[in-house]
Amino acid sequence: MIKRLLILCLLFGLALETRSEGLSGKVTITGIVTDNNKKPLSFATINVIEPDINTTTDVAGRFRLNLNEGEIYTFDVSCMNYIEKRIRIEVRANKYVEITLERQSYALKEVVVMAKPKHARGSSDIIGQQALEHIQPTSVADVLQLIPGGLFRETNATAFKRISLRQSGVDNNTSLGMAMVMDGIPLDNDGYRASILDMENNDEYRRRLGWNKGIDLKTISTDHIQRIEIAKGISSAKLGNLSSGVMFTTSKIGQTPLQVRLKVDPLTKLVYAGKGFCLSPQWGYMHIGADFTSNYDDRRDQLNKYNRLTAQLSYNHSFSFGERSLFLFVKLSDIYALNKAREDELTREFKETFKNNYSRTGLSFKAVLSHLGYWVDNIEWVSAADYTTDKIDRNRLVQLDVPLPSPLSSEEGESESIFLPTNYYSAFQIDNKPLSLFNRLNAESFAQTGKFNHKLSYGAEWKVTKNYGQGVVINMSRPPYPGNSKYVRPTRNKDIPALSTGAVYLEEQLKYTGKLFDFKLDLGGRATRMFNLSPAYTKLRRIFFEPRINAALSYNIALNNGKYIRNMFRVGYGQENKLPTLDYIYPDPVYKDFIVLSAYTTENSPYNHIITDTRRYDVVNYSLKPNQNNKFELGFDMEYNDLLLSLTYFNEHSEQGFSSITTYHPATYLRYFKPLHGSITGRKPEKTDYEEEVYRTFVDMPVMRNGARTEKRGVEYRLRFPKIQPLFTTIEINGAYYVTRYSTSLATQYHPTFRDDDKPMPYVGIYDRGDIQRQRIFNTNVWLNTNIPKYKVVFTTFFQLIWLNDSKRMNGSEYPSAYFGDDGRLQSVTNDILDKIKTGDVTWRHYHLYKENYYEKDPIALTVNFKATKEFNKMIRASFFVNDIIDIHPNYKNRYGQSVRNWQKSFFGAEITFNF
Template sequence: MHALYTLGGRFLLLLFGLGISLVGYPQQNNVRLDAEQRILEDIFKELERQTGYVFTYDAKIIRSQRRMSIRTAGSLPSVLETLGKKAMLDIAISGKNILVRPLRYGKLSGKVVDEGGKPLAAVSVFIRQFNQQHMTDEQGTFSLTYPMARYAKLNLAFSMLGRQEQAAEVQLVAHDQTISTVVMPQLSMGLEEVSVSPVTHDRLSSNSSLYINREVIEQSGALSLNDLLNLVPNKKIESPSLQRVQQATLRSNTLTTSSQGARDPFAMNNAFGVAIIMDGIALSNNSNMQTLNAGMTGMGDSFVDVGTSGLAGSRDRGMRYSGDYAHGGVDLRQIATDNIESVEVVAGVASAKYGDLTDGAIIVNRIAGSSPMYFSMQLRDNATVYGLSKGFRTNKLGAFTLGGNFTRSFQDNRDKLKSYDRLSTNLMWSTSAGANKAFTNTFSADYGRNLDNVRRDPDDPTASLARFRNYNFSVANRSNYRIDRGFLTNVGLNMRYSESYQNTYRERFMNGTYIIYSDATEVGITKGTYAPGIYTAVDHIEGKPIDISGRLDLNGKYYTGDILHQLSFGMNYNYSKNRGRGQLVDPSRPNQLASAATAGNRSARYYDFSTIHAQQQLGLYVENVFETRFANRPLHAILGTRMDKFEQYLTVSPRVNLSYELRPDLQLGLAYGYASKAPGLGQLYPGPVYFEVPLFQHTAVTETGAVDEQNSLYLLYVDKFMPENSGLKPSGSQQWEATVRYNKRGYNVGMNLFFKETFRGISTLPDYSVIELDQYWDNRGGDPLYIIDGTKRYRLPRHRFANLNNTSNSGIELMAFTPKWDVIQTSFNLRGGISQTVYNPSTNSQRNFTNPGTDLDYAVTGVYPGLKRRSVRSNAAITSSTHIPKANLVVNFIAEFNLINRTDTDAAEGVPIAYYTADGRYITIESFDQNNLQYRHLLVPQQELNNQNQPAVYSNFHLNLSKDVTKRLTLTFQVYNVFNYRPQYLRSDNTLIIPNDKPTYGAQLRLKI
């Protein structure tokens, strides 16, 4: 018995040393392994002990000393199969021996040609299972290797600029094989199958992504990237125009972010949180600081604005315009669509590789390749667009694509006061090298110039003009090295440098008797200066944003049992700085005529942007894509997380996209994601706020009535507030999403249900300090001119940035497609949805009023509850697409329905809960009294709070027609509001609303030279 215990103890010690647990008897049908980071050779020995079989192998070739972890149990063949997949080895039983050798690789090759049978070089071949991209050579051929017995099929996607995308599913065999020749015809209306609407499919980065290919882009007549967003479900279709700032907002019923001088902070936060990804690198707006000091006016009112039309009857008369877009997203007007191959709109849970976002991403892909020279011209009633592009390939240097676009547009051709000119040029150079072209590199250079002008209106007594200019230059490089064997499959490195010159300029004629001003920058009492009252007031801001971005991506694959995992991991870095001269302020030319020092004034001073610290961000991510089976049905999973470091804040963002194939024609999806967005430089460093408190003014005049500056005196107190925003945190969001996809016999129906919360949104908070100063009195001709007697309290207002805004967004999105009915050569597409946004500011709101008298208890600032509001919107569009290949014709007719547009605010939000007096006293209102003379004017009527309530359903109709006149010439005709249907209704605040813009017509010519 003692001997048995001794033997058992030694056996347990042996198992502990190997890190392997054995349960059951050593027989072939009951083998179990439980190893944690053990040497492969030791695992072989344990299997030999359990089974009596002998392993035969070359230790050097299979690297038997490497360590690995494995847990499996079952029959010997199943255990060996699992071990082989885990170790990437070919393991087979031969008699009483187990033969181990390196995994055998097969070769898959193919050829890509055009419609005439000529080989196509530089075609991108993407293999979904490997997450790899291959390129065809000069003969149009490609080849790839794959581990035999590891894959039953491969999915290949072929793409090239100007040619119709192709896809192939290849069933693999146990030997080398060549697939059928792939034909990629040039895009043409004469093709049997033409894409007429965006689609969703399982190759995208999220369950609800929307994919827009080149065919759809060409038919859209888009003036900019923003026009393509009209294809997103539940989006109201906007008329094509470049006369307003265009910032993308996704899944939020935001107020406008376009061109008004006052902009909604909630809308700006949503646009700021939408990432624009161009060729794998985000286009950052973090270093844009083109605003006036938000500490003086608040974030929504800090933009330089000007009137754009003086025409009687014009809907733009009296409206204010600003061409700046700081604190928000990238202005999409700057991105022309000429050289865009595809766009993916991710309104749901984005891939973990993308950071610095809270509200989705728009992924833009461009590729270089050989293509004919294309000349395009688009004529619209308010814009003229010219485009030229050419792609060519050389034997040694690779493929080049050159492109240019020039656009000139006017808001109103009758007066042409408001104009927008855009020049964009692009060079892309792609090359490949190595065995089977394993190394690919794409270099791109872009230059753009955007001139946004408002000219002087002859009927404007102030002769105001404004210029918003933006010159941008960027260079980027994408390198990718493909590894055909082993764990790693790809190593990618993306780098981008961009530099912009931004110039905002506004001038207005001022006509007064005189002004008094101060240029003091130190806190304390100082003398003001008298100056003539006839001058030109100027607002001038100069910015030079610089962004440097880098991304390292590594892709690998490994097995757990029969499950193939595609692992992506990497890091990104972003550096942002603004080297501009900043706010160029001349205090002697103030924006307001000030000839009497009767009230305090927030005054601007010169603020140099180049002295501001640079912003640096670092992100790490890992993402695992795999397909397993649940209840004997395929389950596709994308599991990832990323970590972002900004200043002292560290954010971890888990993201999950699951898609379950309930039936071959029915898929269910679930997704969850967390995301964060760092503040911009303009929010971190808005600059100091100066407040001037007038203390005494004595203005002497000469016999001619002119100001006697030598005998005049103006005393004021200058206060300086320097905001401390180091505690500003990144904003955040989390989103839950459920999707349903049904696809059978060409009918495709998709539905998305989402709930998204955003929190810590950045806005400005009104703030005050109270100061007590000596009171100065006129000495009535005595010497000195004043006497000091008593003190007086003053309230010094300003704004400071804080994490204030919270929203919850929920809704349903629907997309449905039918196949083409051959009898009428027509297919139908439905897209629509309904969404609700609840705005929850985390602070009270305020409104300012003017004291008409001398009552010291009069309320000059009302304090209200947080102005919570609920907005519901619903839009739908039905498109009929008639495609007649023999006639080379596609006709799209769109019927749009604006179903609901309603914003509700509780009446209590307009009832003040407190107020401030001019001397800074805060007085609480316990019960509002409408007869109280001190504060009754603070009440906000209900009709002013609920001013966006659409009373009925309104429709609109649009027409797009594309015709290949010849093989070289294509004509496209677009009409927005083809029936000139313009219903009207009065809002509750008696404002006339016309939901449909006037008709706009466009004709586009594309000529292949």
């Protein structure tokens, strides 16, 4: 901790010294961004690569920058509905620059329908407006296929869509640790609480649930988005509460035509309308849009579907005060989704239902004040409020083979209970209403010392989240999952304290530009602390430091033809912490209802009598910590004459992932099962009719711990060839090789379910090492993009080859290293006990965990998709796609010896877009 603090202080001191030495030689250049008709383009984005300065044009298309005289800078200029342009400008005093952008059209020679790599900070990919339009997405989940390692897979339309990044397989910690940043505002679902494990593990609709899994990607429409960036490497120190990566989205702003988009395929219907217009030069610009989507899992099953309605209103304006400028951005957005299902009328008469009403409303404000003064160049203030209502209504049919009890008391001790009927419907609700408030103040300072450009970013942020929902609302006399009464007495969400988190950060971006090579270093740190916690949370109340570093060295190799081969070597290391959610910090207490007396004759008999002894157990883990992911990345990029080669090796290691670990607690109570005087008839039995027995057992309790270990390593690659002019075709080959190991870093407890003479086994075994699951995947995606400007048409043929997809389980400990009995005293397993386990002792033999290693490998698979987009004129554009037009998934034998084939059906659809 001290080392990290010293680094931050050193960074700040060096930055101030650099600032004081490097202010000489700056001049102001002005300019304008226009289209081909010399019409000014408002709110075009300008990024000066070398010092990493960003600015936007005002309502008249003008911009102003303070740069060093005599230097040559690279400008990236982009605007909604226009082709991004890169130019190099030599800075002179009072220089005036005019930049012209071409309107997007398929009549142009260059059309970008792929993700573009961005290696300024680790490995990132940018999906621009044309690429978003061409792939015909329904949600942001569809854009992941464009990045190296991304896979095309037909998914369940109603299931929760969690992200899988740089891994083979999926896990909740990766999805939870993926940050979603929309227009600079971080979005999360950390304020949810819903502790019904049986619903998550055993319910028929469990695939639709997403508690503690991050953002459901299918709820976010791409129709309101102009640009998406997916960063998989080491993040900026400005970003926190993450462990996997970041998805940045930029909303549509400015003046745009009225756009209407209609998409249809056998399972999806989508309609969107949006327009940006100028209120007046004095009042700024407004953009408004809405879309509606309807999805089915299976068109033959009309009872299971997902509907989504989104709307967004944004306002932006720019003001000038002499040399200073102020940019304002306000956004109001709303998402409403209905995920519902009903059973077939012939089987359950429409009574078993699942309905999830989801609504998310966000209001955000951003102000950027630029070109300030001596110490601070830019100040950015971001403030946002986000309110979500997420309500699950479930009516579940319960059918019992044997009569089961249901407790009615919420107090500890003995109480009267009831026997449940053999068939009944259980209606319950899960109500979450989290409200989040976020504020961030960010400042930037620029300077130059010789050939070194410096950018210092520093700031502070605060976020609070309070859940005002009712939580789980359940009828204790009709529990949805009988036999497990642990979760029928939940705490209301509104009674749980709010999550409160604050952070400060500091980051230095240093760039050196020389004749032989360029060098860039991003060095920063972040300090985060959680507030509003009980003093018992000794570890969560600490300050968590996250050092992060990215470095890149690039150089050019001159050729005899006057061209250059540009090479770049990249390396990065960082620590990223994902904080625990509200559900993890404040779990509901576990109630265990022991059967004291149970007398049952027939259903609804007045002589039935059941008494339970209720115990309450606190399962809060006061030692919980954030999930820390240590990330390392090494990359190489080479560019020559539109030929691009990019290789990235990464290694990520986390031993503190969140995992629900079953623990056991000894319990002793009195029960009355053996009659004293034979059978009892004609009256309700009482305790005095039975022999009193002291009964000892163990209570199993799920406790959230930092026990999930995830190890990721692999190589991502991209090879893009120059355009084949006679064929009007560009070829890109990308893919990845991923190796992922899932295991646990904590010892596990095991209590055999076997009962001897109706009594549980007397010990709980402790096993040092859990099972290890190793999964590998190696894929190659080939993209053939054909652009024929004469006919304004783009064809894309996509080949996906999965060369390797296997899974291997390596067993953990088969024998316990320690154990405890009903007294709770921990004892070591001696050699004598081990001999008893191995030789089949009547008791100890049940503590041998018989496991079988397995290895399963899928055969090589090929998928071919086809997309086409035709621009008829400025007003009309039509697209068509066929997925799985060729599908090769051979039969193979799984680990059980069964013959398996992953069938995929051809799937087609079309869309048309109007611009008025």
